[in-house]
Amino acid sequence: MSGPRLVRCLLAAPLLLLLALPPATFAHGEIAQMAGIRMRTIHWFDTQIEPRQVAVNEVVTVRGRFKVSEHWPDYVAKPEEWVFLNIGVPGPTFIRLDTTINGMRQLQSTALRRGEFYDYEVKLKARVPGIWHVHPLVNVWEAGPVIGPAHFVEITGDAAHFVNEAVLLNGERVEVEQYGLRTMSGVHLVWLLVGLLWIGYWFRRLPVMMRRYVAVQELGEAEAERRLIGWQDIIVSGLFLALVLGLTAGIALWANARYPITMPLQTGRVEAPVLPLPGALAPIDIEIHQARFNLPRRTLTLDLTVANGTETPLAVGQFVAGYVRFTNGEVVEARREDDYDMVAPDSLSVNRRTLAPGASTRLTLQLEDAIWEEQRLVDIVAEPDLRIAGLLFFYDPAGNRYVREIGTRITPEFSITPAGSEQLDNLQLVRSPLPGMRPDA
Amino acid sequence: MALELNPQADAAPPPARPALHTAREQWEAWKNVDLMFFPLIAILIGGAAVFLGALTIGDWSYWQDWRDRRWWPLLTPLLLLTLPAVLTYAFWKYFKLPVAATAVAVGYLLSQMISRYVNFHLFTGFPMNWVMPEVWIGAAVFLDATLLITRSFAITGLVGGFFFGLLFYPMNWPTVAPMHMPVQVGESVITLADYMGFQYIRTAMPEYVRIIEYGTLRTFGGHVAPVTAFVAGFFAILVYYVFVWIGSKSARPAFMTKLL
Numbered sequence: 001m002s003g004p005r006l007v008r009c010l011l012a013a014p015l016l017l018l019l020a021l022p023p024a025t026f027a028h029g030e031i032a033q034m035a036g037i038r039m040r041t042i043h044w045f046d047t048q049i050e051p052r053q054v055a056v057n058e059v060v061t062v063r064g065r066f067k068v069s070e071h072w073p074d075y076v077a078k079p080e081e082w083v084f085l086n087i088g089v090p091g092p093t094f095i096r097l098d099t100t101i102n103g104m105r106q107l108q109s110t111a112l113r114r115g116e117f118y119d120y121e122v123k124l125k126a127r128v129p130g131i132w133h134v135h136p137l138v139n140v141w142e143a144g145p146v147i148g149p150a151h152f153v154e155i156t157g158d159a160a161h162f163v164n165e166a167v168l169l170n171g172e173r174v175e176v177e178q179y180g181l182r183t184m185s186g187v188h189l190v191w192l193l194v195g196l197l198w199i200g201y202w203f204r205r206l207p208v209m210m211r212r213y214v215a216v217q218e219l220g221e222a223e224a225e226r227r228l229i230g231w232q233d234i235i236v237s238g239l240f241l242a243l244v245l246g247l248t249a250g251i252a253l254w255a256n257a258r259y260p261i262t263m264p265l266q267t268g269r270v271e272a273p274v275l276p277l278p279g280a281l282a283p284i285d286i287e288i289h290q291a292r293f294n295l296p297r298r299t300l301t302l303d304l305t306v307a308n309g310t311e312t313p314l315a316v317g318q319f320v321a322g323y324v325r326f327t328n329g330e331v332v333e334a335r336r337e338d339d340y341d342m343v344a345p346d347s348l349s350v351n352r353r354t355l356a357p358g359a360s361t362r363l364t365l366q367l368e369d370a371i372w373e374e375q376r377l378v379d380i381v382a383e384p385d386l387r388i389a390g391l392l393f394f395y396d397p398a399g400n401r402y403v404r405e406i407g408t409r410i411t412p413e414f415s416i417t418p419a420g421s422e423q424l425d426n427l428q429l430v431r432s433p434l435p436g437m438r439p440d441a
Numbered sequence: 442m443a444l445e446l447n448p449q450a451d452a453a454p455p456p457a458r459p460a461l462h463t464a465r466e467q468w469e470a471w472k473n474v475d476l477m478f479f480p481l482i483a484i485l486i487g488g489a490a491v492f493l494g495a496l497t498i499g500d501w502s503y504w505q506d507w508r509d510r511r512w513w514p515l516l517t518p519l520l521l522l523t524l525p526a527v528l529t530y531a532f533w534k535y536f537k538l539p540v541a542a543t544a545v546a547v548g549y550l551l552s553q554m555i556s557r558y559v560n561f562h563l564f565t566g567f568p569m570n571w572v573m574p575e576v577w578i579g580a581a582v583f584l585d586a587t588l589l590i591t592r593s594f595a596i597t598g599l600v601g602g603f604f605f606g607l608l609f610y611p612m613n614w615p616t617v618a619p620m621h622m623p624v625q626v627g628e629s630v631i632t633l634a635d636y637m638g639f640q641y642i643r644t645a646m647p648e649y650v651r652i653i654e655y656g657t658l659r660t661f662g663g664h665v666a667p668v669t670a671f672v673a674g675f676f677a678i679l680v681y682y683v684f685v686w687i688g689s690k691s692a693r694p695a696f697m698t699k700l701l
Binding site for chain 2 (some may be wrong): 028082083084086088089091092093094095096098099104105107108109127128137139144145164166167168169170174176177178179181182183184185188192194195196198199202203206207208209211212213215216221224225228229233234237238240241244245246247249251252254255256258261263264265266267269309315317319357371
């Protein structure tokens with residue numbers, strides 16, 4: 001094999017390899033968003049995305065709950081204006097059939113109140129085969145999307161078999177993706193023909209451009225106009241003017257006859273009702289004394305006092321910040337379903353197993369896991385507002401759940417041991433494997 | 442390889458006469474200029490118009506649920522008129538050819554159809570009826586024909602520019618009317634365009650982002666579209682004058698010399 005040919009083969013090999021590889025599915029860029037925004041805007045929990053494998057035309061339901069944080073950052077637009085419960089998928093791989101927030105259908109935008117809990121349900125119909133990462137998300141006007149937890153859903157089958165029918169108000173059953181397409185294409189073709197006829201008239205006898213250019217240069221503009229533009233041109237132009245006016249009026253009138261009842265685009269805002277979350281009124285008060293985030297250990301330590309005003313002992317089972325869950329393995333069972341799953345099982349440890357009823361108990365919570373790094377929440381220490389928020393879940397022996405939001409400033413620690421002891425190279429530590437860090441982190 | 446087979450080729454004498462020797466040959470060469478230059482410029486400026494449209498019109502052009510009665514028929518023709526007005530000056534000044542606006546409009550439609558089909562339909566999966574581009578070839582022909590008849594930029598702006606803005610909405614009505622058919626979804630009645638906007642997920646395009654008739658006082662009752670079309674016509678006159686003036690400045694040989 002000659003040298004140049006060998007070089008060409010070597011250059012082509014990676015391209016061929018790339019084409020031969022099966023299509024990969026990547027997650028979205030949710031971790032690119034500021035950690036402070038993710039942890040202080042919407043807290044997502046009880047998220048269910050089922051089923052995980054469907055055929056084209058089958059329905060997937062995304063349901064769950066979220067709390068709009070009381071600690072919403074001042075530098076982010078507020079959710080009481082305009083928000084929209086959306087779905088984060090790569091394009092219209094699903095279509096959305098229905099959305100409800102606290103039981104209210106939400107075809108259009110809504111408003112959410114800070115401090116309130118909301119139940120939501122979104123029904124999706126599978127459209128494009130593939131493996132897709134499906135998130136719930138809330139778009140906030142002038143702020144952008146606040147993304148929720150995700151799971152992969154596999155769609156099997158053939159996209160060509162996808163069906164999306166709708167019944168118009170006049171009773172006509174239509175295939176949504178085809179409706180009006182012939183009319184639109186026909187109108188485009190008619191006008192394209194008119195344009196080509198006009199250009200064709202001027203270029204009917206070649207050469208045109210150079211001949212006219214030379215004429216203008218040699219005769220001057222006025223004389224060139226007189227010689228180059230004849231009565232036939234003026235008559236034809238007049239006919240084209242009439243044709244354009246007639247055709248515009250004609251096809252507009254035809255469209256009015258074909259589509260006699262139309263209405264303007266609709267806009268508006270539907271306010272979702274506020275419903276109390278079970279257990280929300282239980283008398284549990286939390287006072288935070290200190291919150292420290294240790295960067296090399298990826299550990300948040302919360303020092304707080306919980307006043308349990310209920311008549312039953314409670315255990316701390318879970319902490320939810322944004323879309324990330326830290327669970328206490330002694331209370332809540334959890335497992336990671338895939339490498340992108342946003343749960344950290346057994347990552348929450350508490351120095352007291354139960355909180356006695358009617359008593360105030362000083363607690364130290366430690367949330368230690370590589371998920372801080374995986375989800376790039378460690379960046380909280382580099383943000384302009386060193387503050388976090390999250391939901392603390394308490395459980396009683398009967399299995400009842402009580403949810404409280406906490407929010408506080410944090411003190412960052414840049415060494416493994418407390419301040420004053422040996423200072424460590426932070427960058428080196430971040431890149432070194434630590435206990436609990438997974439290989440894919 | 443061919444040189445190796447014919448070692449005499451390097452020694453071949455230069456042509457004994459120029460390439461264009463007779464009037465007939467020059468005539469044929471000029472024909473080739475038309476056949477090559479005009480289609481090329483139509484495609485190039487059509488593509489440039491698509492690019493300009495993406496920067497300035499954007500979502501109003503992309504999605505059917507953005508094509509309201511107020512902003513779409515006002516902003517779209519005004520922004521689409523800019524490039525034809527600039528090029529019209531050069532085509533009229535140097536060639537006395539009233540085809541610039543039509544060439545841009547035809548190139549724009551063809552380029553947009555390719556873009557919508559490949560990018561929006563094949564690559565991202567949106568239905569074609571949801572992302573069909575607008576058509577304005579008729580308005581461009583009207584502009585060109587007016588210039589030919591009047592041979593005056595001033596009158597062309599007044600008549601052709603006005604009709605360019607005015608005709609845009611009725612010219613496109615057949616392409617949006619199907620999408621304005623009402624559909625009942627639960628307790629709400631919305632248009633098919635609204636329904637498709639809800640169904641076909643655009644992660645970063647929530648419903649509230651659309652500027653739907655924002656700020657109108659409804660002085661003319663329900664006749665928002667005709668009033669907007671007339672307003673677009675009046676503004677189009679001004680846009681035409683401004684951009685023909687820009688065309689006159691940019692088409693000067695001195696300007697081109699400096700540029701190059």
